[in-house]
Amino acid sequence: MSRGDDNANDGEAATARLRLIRTPKVGPVTYRQLIARFGSADAAIAALPMLASRGGGAPPPIATDDDARREIARAAKLGARHLFLDDADYPPLLCELDNAPAAIVVRGDIALARRTCIAMVGARNASAAACRFARSLAHDLAAEGASVVSGLARGIDTAAHVGSLDGGTIAVIAGGIDIAYPPENAALQDRIAETGLLIAEMPPGTEPRARHFPYRNRIIAGLSVGTVVVEAVPKSGSLITARLAGEAGREVMAVPGHPLDPRAQGCNLLIREGATLVQSAADILEQVRPIDVRAVRAPGSSYGAPPLEDANDADRRVVVALLAPVPVAVDELIRQAGLSPAIVQTVLLELELAGRIERHAGARVSLS
Numbered sequence: 001m002s003r004g005d006d007n008a009n010d011g012e013a014a015t016a017r018l019r020l021i022r023t024p025k026v027g028p029v030t031y032r033q034l035i036a037r038f039g040s041a042d043a044a045i046a047a048l049p050m051l052a053s054r055g056g057g058a059p060p061p062i063a064t065d066d067d068a069r070r071e072i073a074r075a076a077k078l079g080a081r082h083l084f085l086d087d088a089d090y091p092p093l094l095c096e097l098d099n100a101p102a103a104i105v106v107r108g109d110i111a112l113a114r115r116t117c118i119a120m121v122g123a124r125n126a127s128a129a130a131c132r133f134a135r136s137l138a139h140d141l142a143a144e145g146a147s148v149v150s151g152l153a154r155g156i157d158t159a160a161h162v163g164s165l166d167g168g169t170i171a172v173i174a175g176g177i178d179i180a181y182p183p184e185n186a187a188l189q190d191r192i193a194e195t196g197l198l199i200a201e202m203p204p205g206t207e208p209r210a211r212h213f214p215y216r217n218r219i220i221a222g223l224s225v226g227t228v229v230v231e232a233v234p235k236s237g238s239l240i241t242a243r244l245a246g247e248a249g250r251e252v253m254a255v256p257g258h259p260l261d262p263r264a265q266g267c268n269l270l271i272r273e274g275a276t277l278v279q280s281a282a283d284i285l286e287q288v289r290p291i292d293v294r295a296v297r298a299p300g301s302s303y304g305a306p307p308l309e310d311a312n313d314a315d316r317r318v319v320v321a322l323l324a325p326v327p328v329a330v331d332e333l334i335r336q337a338g339l340s341p342a343i344v345q346t347v348l349l350e351l352e353l354a355g356r357i358e359r360h361a362g363a364r365v366s367l368s
Helices: 011-021 028-038 041-054 065-077 110-114 128-143 156-164 183-195 212-223 237-247 262-272 281-288 313-322 330-337 341-353
Strands: 081-084 103-108 117-122 147-150 169-173 197-200 226-230 251-255 357-360 364-367
Touching: 011 028, 011 041, 011 065, 011 081, 011 103, 028 041, 028 341, 041 341, 065 081, 103 110, 103 183, 110 169, 110 197, 117 128, 117 156, 117 212, 117 237, 128 147, 128 156, 128 226, 128 251, 128 281, 147 156, 147 212, 156 169, 156 183, 169 183, 169 212, 183 197, 212 237, 226 237, 226 262, 226 281, 237 251, 237 262, 251 262, 251 281, 313 330, 313 341, 330 341, 330 364, 341 357
Parallel strands: 117 147, 117 226, 147 169, 169 197, 226 251
Antiparallel strands: 081 103, 103 197, 357 364
């Protein structure tokens, strides 16, 4: 894609991109595919009705110019700005995710995202000892030049941010950049925006909802070369973040805990399944330092989107017949359909815009 045709730093192009991003049914994967195929957000927006019709549904309501401009202006008034996927400042490791946010809202020092980033997550109701350890661990990591990434939740997240506040901390929040959650962390959130980096995927003014937290977790994992878990119960959000980190090919580490403490079960389970046991910042840095962030794809060099190719009705029938309410890997769909990856991806794009399928983590899709 030529950046000259649709430079995200240009005001009109930024407005068009944000319109596309905020249009229902256009998720991160679909956004990449649309830009890769049509070359610009304006062209992609013009094609949405046709694509949705091919998928057998009505076109999604497209966000307006005024809506996009108001959002950009509101972010600017808050001292924040939007970063689009191929902006030079977009975090390079996050860009590597197939479902990386097409745009993020940032406030603070974006240079922190180009350091070695370590995610630290854990229980909201963490023990006092675990919070103290997390605070110390984060302080030591920041002192070594790493940026500590967490989600600004109660417990371990808060301890991690407090410990690394003076050395470099990044908070990824589930709601809008101007919404503090939990409310008691409002002052900490403002302090991070001043001395660290605050990142949100949702538009300003968005109150966090339960569905937003898994999206936030993928950003935490995606920003970081490794994720450290300090106290977590099984099936917790912290373990979801660890799983996402593993799926992205990043290091997964855990602090062991007492076997009789339920809050330690998640960490001990991770270690049993192959996560690295860590007891100090040195243990963490030893695991992640061989990963050179200069080796990752530079923002703007490629969207990493699979190629698309026009499909016919017979192709669509084959793909739809293989879909079910149970998520299936796209690679498996391609194998069973006997069609080219480009055709299958095109059919899935049309179906998503028509509201007939949903995308899931791990490059899986299901019928809506």
